[in-house]
Amino acid sequence: MLASQEMASGPKGASRPRRFGYNSLLLFQRFIRSRRLLKERPKMGVEEDILELRKAIRGLGPCTKALDAVVKAMTASPKDPAKVVEAARKAMEGVKAMEGIEAKARSAMASLEGALAAAREEVERGRALLAGQVASRLMEAHIPVRGNLPLLQAGAFTLEFIFGGKGQCILWFGPKKEKLATCPPSADEVVQKTIEMDRAIFAGPFDDAGFLASLWAAYQVACLRAGLQVGSRVRLTALLAEVAFLKQEEGFLADPRRELFRSYGRVQFAADLARLTTRRIGDRELRLDVATMSQTKRAVDHIWVPRGKSGDGTNFASAYFARVE
Incomplete structure (x- = not known):
């Protein structure tokens, strides 16, 4: 059996839920906090131990060639001991240069993990900044916003942010019911497209x-x-x-x-x-x-x-x- 339900009242009779304003305020506060943290954060330089490992890795090529030369000299027929001596001496110099590369690799890995964590944190701050900008500007246009990235609910629309590569924002009607438009994931583009759709669908005269x-x-x-x-x-x-x-x-x-x-x-x-x-x-x-x-x-x-x-x-x-x- 289908349950019968009366129609919802239009926007004239509907009151705006309090939670919309509250959620929008939280997004705006995150936006302000993110801007402050971005200003305070120093620029991240290239770690010295990463450069040291890179330098050591460059030596692997010549070292490999020197070892190949030793094998070639030792397996030559007839074998020339003088060539073996010269090849072995050069190879030992190359191998000696590789001493400590394991420690350098461990140190570089630690630095890379730190760089990864810092970069991820910066990405999250940037996204929070984007969400805050979108929320504050849509609020000014009387469109309530709630939710967290990658999905923001803006009035009767859902904003789905897709990051990475050629990121985009998909504008949906309702909870991803009808796809309306796509645009770059920038505050200007998203706000403009959302307001445009809101006015086209809801703001016209209605008899x-x-x-x-x-x-x-x-x-x-x-x-x-x-x-x-x-x-x-x-x-x-x-x-x-x-x-x-x-x-x-x-x-x-x-x-x-x-x-x-x-x-x-x-x-x-x-x-x-x-x-x-x-x-x-x-x-x-x-x-x-x-x-x-x-x-x-x-x-x-x-x-x-x-x-x-x-x-x-x-x-x-x-x-x-x-x-x-």
């Missing part, structure tokens, strides 16, 4: 009654296509398809070519459902059914709908207009 009327009209068509009685449940993605068709302009209806099609997808549909503050039209009321775990495995069987811009939301599978008194 509450008009959207509900289009849902009702689309629902009736979906029932007709499926051979169902009005009041029956229809798949939410089927309802989306009918709403998208109703949004087409006369030019597309007269000449249905791709370039004339007005795009209206899952993300905008979910955002519009989140912004809807009224569910009743005439003697009917819109109801949504929560998706089961198995239904969330396929995009065609569910749509994730945010609760305003909180970042929380629900996976819905079907919809219907119930008759109410």
Whole structure:
């Protein structure tokens, strides 16, 4: 059985959870602390014992050649003792130069471990600095931020940071539900792209009654296509398809070519459902059914709908207009 759940109120009726501000404050504090530590940290030079090991390793080549010369002189036929003496003398000088290389290697390993730890710490500081910059600037744009790298939740979006190589930031709608965009993992790029998507999806004008009327009209068509009685449940993605068709302009209806099609997808549909503050039209009321775990495995069987811009939301599978008194 599908559990019926009432629609979430849009951002007008939703209050901003306190934890968003708290988490954003923590990120900002880390940002300030990281900047101070970066200023205080001295520049790291090349350790002397690493250079000593490098110098010793350079001597391995000549030493190997000298040992090869000894073997060649000793196995020559006929063997020339004078050549063996000369080759052995040179080889001994090379081997003597290798004395202490094991200790140098141990010392260099310790320095390398220290350099690795320091570099990792610096990387973490840089990432904390990045997270703090993103959080503080998105807060200024009234987009709450919470979480820790590599995943930050910014309003109704998830920012997934991928470091190493050609790093990038993937901007998702909801908890990695719909991929919206990618950009370099820099504060400027991430903030700009997040604000751009937030405004495109949530900041435009919204006709509450008009959207509900289009849902009702689309629902009736979906029932007709499926051979169902009005009041029956229809798949939410089927309802989306009918709403998208109703949004087409006369030019597309007269000449249905791709370039004339007005795009209206899952993300905008979910955002519009989140912004809807009224569910009743005439003697009917819109109801949504929560998706089961198995239904969330396929995009065609569910749509994730945010609760305003909180970042929380629900996976819905079907919809219907119930008759109410």
